Amino acid sequence: MAERSIAAIYFAILGIITTAFGIADILVTMGAGSFAFGILEIPGDLFRGGWGGFIVLSAGLFYLSGIRNFEDIHQFSKIVMGSILIWIMAGCDIFAMITESIPGGEDGTWFNTFNGFIGTYAPPYAPAVLLLPFSLVVVYYIYKRK
Amino acid sequence: MKLTIDQRWDIIDKIAKQTVTFGEYKHTLKDAIGELTIKPLTGVPIAIAVMYAFWSIFGSFAGTLFTDGFMVKLFDGYFLPWMQDIFPGAGGWLYYIIVGDPLADNCFEAFGMLTSGLFVAIGVVLPAIFIFYLMLALLEDMGYMPRLAVLIDTVLHKIGLHGYAIVPTILSLGCNVPGVTATRILETRKQRFIMMTLLAIFIPCGAQIGIMEEVIPDTMGWVLLYLIIGYFIFGYILNKIVPGKSPEFLIDVPPYRKPMLSNLTKKVWGRIAGFFKVAIPFVLLGCGIVNVLYLAGFIDWVGNVLSPVFVLWFGVPEATAGPLIAAFLRKDLAVAQLSVIEMTPYQMISAVVLVSIYFPCVATFAMMIKEGAKELLGALAVLFAVVFLYGGLIHLIGILMGVA
Numbered sequence: 001m002a003e004r005s006i007a008a009i010y011f012a013i014l015g016i017i018t019t020a021f022g023i024a025d026i027l028v029t030m031g032a033g034s035f036a037f038g039i040l041e042i043p044g045d046l047f048r049g050g051w052g053g054f055i056v057l058s059a060g061l062f063y064l065s066g067i068r069n070f071e072d073i074h075q076f077s078k079i080v081m082g083s084i085l086i087w088i089m090a091g092c093d094i095f096a097m098i099t100e101s102i103p104g105g106e107d108g109t110w111f112n113t114f115n116g117f118i119g120t121y122a123p124p125y126a127p128a129v130l131l132l133p134f135s136l137v138v139v140y141y142i143y144k145r146k
Numbered sequence: 147m148k149l150t151i152d153q154r155w156d157i158i159d160k161i162a163k164q165t166v167t168f169g170e171y172k173h174t175l176k177d178a179i180g181e182l183t184i185k186p187l188t189g190v191p192i193a194i195a196v197m198y199a200f201w202s203i204f205g206s207f208a209g210t211l212f213t214d215g216f217m218v219k220l221f222d223g224y225f226l227p228w229m230q231d232i233f234p235g236a237g238g239w240l241y242y243i244i245v246g247d248p249l250a251d252n253c254f255e256a257f258g259m260l261t262s263g264l265f266v267a268i269g270v271v272l273p274a275i276f277i278f279y280l281m282l283a284l285l286e287d288m289g290y291m292p293r294l295a296v297l298i299d300t301v302l303h304k305i306g307l308h309g310y311a312i313v314p315t316i317l318s319l320g321c322n323v324p325g326v327t328a329t330r331i332l333e334t335r336k337q338r339f340i341m342m343t344l345l346a347i348f349i350p351c352g353a354q355i356g357i358m359e360e361v362i363p364d365t366m367g368w369v370l371l372y373l374i375i376g377y378f379i380f381g382y383i384l385n386k387i388v389p390g391k392s393p394e395f396l397i398d399v400p401p402y403r404k405p406m407l408s409n410l411t412k413k414v415w416g417r418i419a420g421f422f423k424v425a426i427p428f429v430l431l432g433c434g435i436v437n438v439l440y441l442a443g444f445i446d447w448v449g450n451v452l453s454p455v456f457v458l459w460f461g462v463p464e465a466t467a468g469p470l471i472a473a474f475l476r477k478d479l480a481v482a483q484l485s486v487i488e489m490t491p492y493q494m495i496s497a498v499v500l501v502s503i504y505f506p507c508v509a510t511f512a513m514m515i516k517e518g519a520k521e522l523l524g525a526l527a528v529l530f531a532v533v534f535l536y537g538g539l540i541h542l543i544g545i546l547m548g549v550a
Contacts, residue, residue, distance in 0.1 A: 046367055051198055058191035077178030081192065084179075088195045092202035099206040103215025110219065142175065 007141060008067045011079050014134055015063030018086070021127035022057025025049050041124035048126065052089055056128055059085035059135075076145070079138055086135040089128035097121055176402050183290070184399065189297045196290065200281055208274040209359045217269030222252045226261050243437040254361070254482050263433035266357065266478055267426045274356030275421050276414070278320045283413040287405035291316075292397055299395070305381025306340050306388070307332065308395045314341055318349040320417065322510040323424055325349065326517060335521075336390025340381060342514060343525040346506035347532055348377040353425060353478035358498065361485035365495050372499045376536055384528065428509050432476035436468075445471050459534075461541035461550045462497045463489055473501045492549040496540050504533050 021042075028035045028042045029049030035042040043049045059082045066078030101120035104112050112120075149157070182188040235241045236248040246258030253265035285291055291313065299309030310331055318325025322345055329341045350358070350373065358366045385392070439445050449456075449467030456462050465487045473480035480501045489497065506514065506529075514522045544550025 047202075051194070055191065055195045055198055058195070062188070062191075073173050073175060073178045074181070077175055077182055078188070080175065081179060081182050081188070085192070085195050088199045092199055092206070095203055096206040096210065099211035099215070102211060110216070145175065 004070055008070050010137065011063050011070075011082075012067045014131070014137075015060050015067065015082065017060075018063060018082070018127075018131055019057060019060030021131065022053050022055075022060050025053025025056055025127060029053060036124050039123035039125060040130060041126060043126055048093075052126075052128070055085055055089055056131075059083075059089075059131075076141070080142065083135040083138040086128055086131050089126075090132040090135075093126050093129050180289075180293070180399070180402055183293045184296050186297065186300075189293070193294060193297055196285070196294075200285075203281060204274065204277055204355075205359055205363075207277040208270075208356055209363070212273035213270050213356070213360055217265070217273070218252075221261075221265040221269050225264075226250070226253055226256060229258070229261055239441055242441060243434055246437070255486050257433065257437065257483070259430050259434040259437070262479070262482065263430040266353075266433075266476075266482060267429040270356045270360055271353040271425065271429070271478060272418075272421070274359070275320060275352045275425075276418060278352045279414045279417045280410070282316060282320065283410050284405055286413070287403065287409055289400045289402045292399045295397060296399060303392065304385070305344075305378060306385030306392045307337055307381070308392070309397065310395055311337070311341055314345060315349060318345045318351065319355065320352045321421060321425065322346065322349065322351050322506060323513050324417070324420065326510060326513045329517070333393055333395075334391050336388050337392055338517070339388060339390075339521050339524060340384045342517060342521060343384065343528050344377055344381055346510055346514065346525055347380070347503045347529055348373045350502050351477065351507070353429075353476070354481055354502065357478045357481045361481060362494055362498060365491055365498075368495045369498045369502070372495070372540060373502055376503065376532070380528070380532055380536075424509050428507070429476050429479065432472070432479055436472040436479065439471065440468065459541065460496060460500060460537045461544060462493050462500065463487060466497045466500070469497070469501060470504055473504055473507070477501055477507050490549070492544045492547075496537070496544065496550075499540055500533065500537050503529075503536060505529065 024035075024042055026049070028044050029046060031044070034044035034049075043052070062078045062082030062085065066075045066082065069075045070079070097120050101112055101117045104110055105116070183192050229245050230236070230248060233241055233245045236245075241248065242258070244259050246256035246261050250256035250261075253262050253269070256262050285294075295309035295312050297309075298312050302308055302311050313331060314325045314328035317328050325345050326342055329338045329345070332338050332341055350370075355366075358369060362369070436445075445468040448471055449464055452467055453464040456464055456466060466484060466489075469480040469483040469487070472483055481498055484494065484497050484501065487497075505511075511522075514525060541550055
């Protein structure tokens with residue numbers, strides 16, 4: 001019972017933060033500029049900020065709508081879907097970093113230098129990448145249900 | 147031996163007892179997620195996320211990694227200078243057709259059969275087609291496509307189609323040729339006609355999308371938005387004016403499954419092989435024919451004749467006449483040609499939309515003839531009306547927004 005409550009509280013907090021990030025993404029895009037603070041960077045382009053922001057917002061709403069009666073499989077599936085949306089967004093961002101890190105620059109070299117390669121993975125990161133580790137908690141609950 | 151009805155039911159009962167397990171079925175997590183992807187309220191955000199992933203991976207893999215990362219360096223840095231060095235008769239007509247502009251320093255501007263032609267086919271389109279078909283095969287084999295068909299069924303009914311029309315539509319985003327063939331899954335002539343016409347006009351192929359990603363990455367979203375809006379507006383009108391029926395459809399939605407590597411390989415290879423057979427010869431030949439038409443002065447002549455329409459009605463420069471002629475042979479080449487013409491961003495958006503809607507490429511044209519001459523003539527009549535009306539409307543929107 002206590003563990004169930006902890007899980008519900010955890011996903012409620014995650015849902016609120018994710019929803020806030022989604023709204024921030026959309027607002028920054030509407031303001032036509034990007035925003036950076038520490039390790040966080042909110043992209044301002046229509047594709048990642050606007051379209052992507054809508055997906056992060058949807059993920060947050062999935063979390064929030066799934067926390068009530070958490071034990072029910074249909075409710076739990078909404079929590080899982082919230083995490084899947086975060087994985088999609090973060091996966092795309094990480095894949096984009098990988099594809100940027102491999103080729104060399106415009107100077108004509110075929111492959112990137114070691115420093116350039118590592119540098120591509122340095123912060124700041126988009127909200128979905130920051131949310132990724134927290135969204136993985138759902139995997140524990142999936143295995144627990146099995 | 148003849149059995150009575152009761153005896154038959156007895157046998158059925160015996161078989162059922164041996165083979166059927168009765169009990170309460172408990173929904174699994176997979177079932178619950180499957181339901182979420184079909185219900186509109188939850189399914190639409192998921193579909194939007196899937197499409198986001200599709201285009202994000204497409205752009206990163208084909209654009210950033212392969213074309214910009216390696217192919218541009220290979221073709222512009224090594225292949226083009228090598229061809230310019232070894233091919234004899236610089237400045238001659240044969241040189242112009244095969245290698246293109248002797249002073250060009252990149253393959254987009256050279257426009258020779260073996261320079262721009264090969265660069266577009268191998269350097270830009272091949273990686274784009276590969277990743278497109280790989281992701282499409284993944285979605286098909288996971289079982290997401292039937293869910294997308296169910297989800298979009300209501301919307302597609304508004305334009306006289308049903309959920310299954312998503313299959314030819316998405317296939318056409320790879321190449322219009324298999325897309326046109328796939329219209330056969332639609333039941334009535336009306337549905338097939340609407341689908342074929344919309345594909346030929348509003349769905350850009352993977353080759354064209356790959357080039358757009360490369361030459362107009364910032365404004366590509368607007369081009370696609372105009373095409374999607376046109377797809378639904380003209381689909382709605384066609385549904386109202388084309389006689390015939392648009393029946394409902396029943397579909398068995400399979401459970402989500404883990405895709406099998408062997409199936410994925412077969413599907414992707416089959417489709418890529420089709421691209422090698424159909425598209426690569428057309429790209430090279432198309433490039434050659436366009437060069438011959440330029441040399442013969444035909445394209446300049448057409449440009450002069452049609453310049454009032456281009457400049458006054460569509461709001462694009464006179465020089466876009468050439469790429470529009472080339473678009474009949476290859477739309478990807480036409481977009482590449484447009485990229486070197488001086489234009490405002492809005493004129494570029496209008497010109498690329500015009501290239502997309504103006505005429506199906508010759509390979510699609512050939513496939514449409516196969517599907518029926520009457521349908522083809524009808525589609526062409528619609529097409530000319532659409533180009534004129536929609537091209538003018540886009541210009542008008544630009545004027546009203548103060549950007550044209």
